[in-house]
Amino acid sequence: MPRLAFAQSFWDGYDTLEKPVRAGVRKAMAKFQAMSVAALNADKGLHLESVENARDPRMRTIRITDFWRGVVLAPDDGSDMFLLVNVLPHDDAYTWAAKRLYSANSATRALEVRDAVALDELTPLYETAARTAPRLLFADVSDGTLRELGIDDQVLRAARSMVDKAQLEAFATLLPEDQLEVLQYLAEGFSPEEVYRDVVAVRRPADAPAEPVEDLATVISNTHARIRLVSGPHELEEMLEKPFAAWRVFLHPSQRRVAYRTSYGGPVQVTGGPGTGKTVAALHRVRHLLGRSEDGRVLLTTYTNALAAGLRELLGLLLDEDEKLLARVDVTTVDAFANGVVRADSAAVCKPIGDREQRQLWEKAVKQLDLPFTAQFLAQEYRHVVLGQNLRDLDAYLAASRRGRGSGLGPARRREVWSGVERFEQFLRDRGETTHLRVCARAAEILADRPAPYAHVVVDEAQDLHPAQWRVLRAAVFPGPDDLFVTGDPHQRIYDSRVSLRSLGITTTGRSFRLRVNYRSTEEILAWSARLLAPVTVDTLEGEGPDSLAGYRSLLHGRRPQVRGYATRQEETEALVERVRTLLAEGLAPHEIGVCARFNLSLDTAEEKLNAAGIPVLRVRGRVAQGAEGVRLATMHAMKGLEFRAVSVLGAAEGAVPFAREITPREADPLQHDADLLRERCLLFVACTRARETLSVTWSGTASPFLPHAV
Numbered sequence: 062m063p064r065l066a067f068a069q070s071f072w073d074g075y076d077t078l079e080k081p082v083r084a085g086v087r088k089a090m091a092k093f094q095a096m097s098v099a100a101l102n103a104d105k106g107l108h109l110e111s112v113e114n115a116r117d118p119r120m121r122t123i124r125i126t127d128f129w130r131g132v133v134l135a136p137d138d139g140s141d142m143f144l145l146v147n148v149l150p151h152d153d154a155y156t157w158a159a160k161r162l163y164s165a166n167s168a169t170r171a172l173e174v175r176d177a178v179a180l181d182e183l184t185p186l187y188e189t190a191a192r193t194a195p196r197l198l199f200a201d202v203s204d205g206t207l208r209e210l211g212i213d214d215q216v217l218r219a220a221r222s223m224v225d226k227a228q229l230e231a232f233a234t235l236l237p238e239d240q241l242e243v244l245q246y247l248a249e250g251f252s253p254e255e256v257y258r259d260v261v262a263v264r265r266p267a268d269a270p271a272e273p274v275e276d277l278a279t280v281i282s283n284t285h286a287r288i289r290l291v292s293g294p295h296e297l298e299e300m301l302e303k304p305f306a307a308w309r310v311f312l313h314p315s316q317r318r319v320a321y322r323t324s325y326g327g328p329v330q331v332t333g334g335p336g337t338g339k340t341v342a343a344l345h346r347v348r349h350l351l352g353r354s355e356d357g358r359v360l361l362t363t364y365t366n367a368l369a370a371g372l373r374e375l376l377g378l379l380l381d382e383d384e385k386l387l388a389r390v391d392v393t394t395v396d397a398f399a400n401g402v403v404r405a406d407s408a409a410v411c412k413p414i415g416d417r418e419q420r421q422l423w424e425k426a427v428k429q430l431d432l433p434f435t436a437q438f439l440a441q442e443y444r445h446v447v448l449g450q451n452l453r454d455l456d457a458y459l460a461a462s463r464r465g466r467g468s469g470l471g472p473a474r475r476r477e478v479w480s481g482v483e484r485f486e487q488f489l490r491d492r493g494e495t496t497h498l499r500v501c502a503r504a505a506e507i508l509a510d511r512p513a514p515y516a517h518v519v520v521d522e523a524q525d526l527h528p529a530q531w532r533v534l535r536a537a538v539f540p541g542p543d544d545l546f547v548t549g550d551p552h553q554r555i556y557d558s559r560v561s562l563r564s565l566g567i568t569t570t571g572r573s574f575r576l577r578v579n580y581r582s583t584e585e586i587l588a589w590s591a592r593l594l595a596p597v598t599v600d601t602l603e604g605e606g607p608d609s610l611a612g613y614r615s616l617l618h619g620r621r622p623q624v625r626g627y628a629t630r631q632e633e634t635e636a637l638v639e640r641v642r643t644l645l646a647e648g649l650a651p652h653e654i655g656v657c658a659r660f661n662l663s664l665d666t667a668e669e670k671l672n673a674a675g676i677p678v679l680r681v682r683g684r685v686a687q688g689a690e691g692v693r694l695a696t697m698h699a700m701k702g703l704e705f706r707a708v709s710v711l712g713a714a715e716g717a718v719p720f721a722r723e724i725t726p727r728e729a730d731p732l733q734h735d736a737d738l739l740r741e742r743c744l745l746f747v748a749c750t751r752a753r754e755t756l757s758v759t760w761s762g763t764a765s766p767f768l769p770h771a772v
């Protein structure tokens with residue numbers, strides 16, 4: 062019996078096919094599993110036939126229904142692997158198939174596809190223009206180097222005709238996948254050595270022979286990132302029945318490399334811009350770790366309860382709802398985990414209070430003790446210095462470094478601060494209350510005296526964790542191989558946390574990886590959003606040195622973001638209603654549309670107006686009822702980790718973004734002032750990068766000062 066494989070190009074369109082067409086696909090594929098190659102060739106219903114004038118002689122079509130055809134790559138070398146590459150209406154199928162040429166990449170050894178006809182047509186046009194161009198895009202890279210990176214004759218000729226990145230983009234849909242990626246990284250300024258390491262080496266099989274092997278079955282099995290092999294009828298049926306989630310199967314090689322490395326010597330760090338599949342990599346790592354032992358328990362944490370609920374669902378999908386495996390994973394937030402540890406340890410547990418209540422207690426302390434500080438200053442000092450370094454008494458505080466704080470404090474002033482801290486903690490004790498960070502500090506203490514409860518800890522959305530939270534995670538797993546797997550994006554830091562991981566006993570040197578391909582948003586949305594951060598630099602995840610978004614890109618294209626100011630709030634809201642109406646008319650489901658603003662108050666107005674227009678809405682506060690229909694309305698903070706086909710950011714106005722009240726005056730503390738501004742800027746970046754296809758950013762009155770650079 063022949064073997065069967067499915068290319069990603071087929072899955073890209075499969076979920077949108079109508080039911081009878083999908084039934085036709087299932088029926089046709091079942092034949093491939095039931096008949097010999099000779100019988101397939103003779104089968105009247107299947108009608109396996111070659112394509113006239115095809116660039117690739119292995120190209121075949123099969124009958125799916127009266128109007129639909131499957132495009133199949135058939136072995137012509139005696140091997141027995143068939144690859145379904147597309148399903149299209151009859152005429153389109155023949156045109157598509159005739160132009161495409163599949164080939165094995167000489168460096169990665171994976172199967173790639175190009176539009177050979179369009180490449181032949183386009184290249185000479187660009188070549189003519191290139192002759193008079195002052196500079197060519199790949200002038201610095203020799204033919205020999207390009208060939209070592211897998212560039213073949215036809216692509217080399219095209220590459221030599223390109224003068225800038227825009228031309229490379231114009232070629233993007235025509236070029237073979239791995240070769241395109243090589244060219245894109247070179248165009249971004251990465252060195253050939255870096256490109257070999259990050260694009261070629263991660264794909265090339267470890268046991269690849271010196272000379273490429275061309276037989277289709279071998280090449281197909283080298284192509285994990287784009288092709289799925291089917292092992293039997295049961296798997297086939299299951300695959301074609303369920304909605305297909307590409308992230309479960311087709312990992313980018315850089316994702317696969319980090320998630321499925323057998324073992325790491327210690328903590329691992331995976332960073333990358335928004336939508337680069339960090340969460341996906343974390344989920345696959347959990348799967349890998351579960352497979353490594355019979356009973357090792359895994360803690361998977363994220364930032365909010367809503368995100369934890371989402372992660373639990375995705376993990377169920379990835380593990381095929383295998384209850385035995387799922388029972389070995391706790392998916393939760395660090396705070397909830399810490400709370401559980403403290404609860405299990407003592408009967409009477411204090412209730413954690415929120416920021417606003419804490420602020421009131423600090424105000425009371427300042428007043429009672431007549432302290433020369435603002436409540437805001439004391440709250441920040443407590444968070445960053447006292448809890449950040451886990452300082453337990455005055456002597457420790459007097460001796461502590463206040464690195465990162467922008468105002469000097471002599472011993473007398475520190476004593477005054479400490480009297481405020483003691484008073485604040487006394488208030489909490491008197492009221493039977495605590496704070497989440499204090500719960501974390503307590504949990505870390507409890508865990509330190511016990512055997513670690515987990516074999517592995519996987520952390521998503523790590524960029525916002527406070528040192529007290531890191532201490533809990535550190536104590537939850539015994540230091541050693543595969544203890545911590547951490548994913549995060551320092552450009553999405555939206556809470557005031559500063560961390561030096563090394564000082565907390567978490568060192569990732571030699572085990573830091575970066576993801577660069579965005580799977581969520583269009584390049585237009587990404588490029589626009591990335592410009593919001595252009596004027597600033599952010600610290601790396603481990604808190605040392607600057608991070609960068611170099612090479613960050615998307616393979617998707619779409620409309621440019623709409624960025625617009627209105628005279629009044631009312632006009633802005635009316636325009637929102639109109640936009641949502643249009644999106645719904647274009648076929649988006651209400652839950653695929655996200656509307657966000659800096660404040661809940663602005664969302665109230667939007668909710669009212671959308672409701673009045675008969676559009677269902679749902680406020681995202683903590684947990685969203687699953688399956689409930691409605692346009693999602695969320696604050697920018699609540700947008701963290703989410704994604705929507707369309708996002709509208711409202712109220713991006715001066716005074717709101719950044720929110721003036723949240724910015725420490727420069728005179729009070731210049732470092733905190735800058736940190737506050739950066740945090741607000743990142744918040745806008747997070748909100749905008751939730752959009753998959755459509756982004757609109759609006760304001761009334763004067764635009765946010767973060768915007769003009771980007772408009």
Ligand SMILES: Nc1ncnc2c1ncn2[C@@H]1O[C@H](COP(=O)(O)OP(=O)(O)OP(=O)(O)O)[C@@H](O)[C@H]1O
Binds near residue numbers: 312334341342702
């Ligand atoms: N290999 C893949 N193939 C297809 N889709 C993918 C792949 N990896 C990730 N995705 C999709 O891209 C989107 C973003 O992925 P994910 O949430 O993991 O990114 P992230 O880096 O954690 O994002 P953020 O930091 O913005 O929260 C999701 O819809 C996910 O399903």
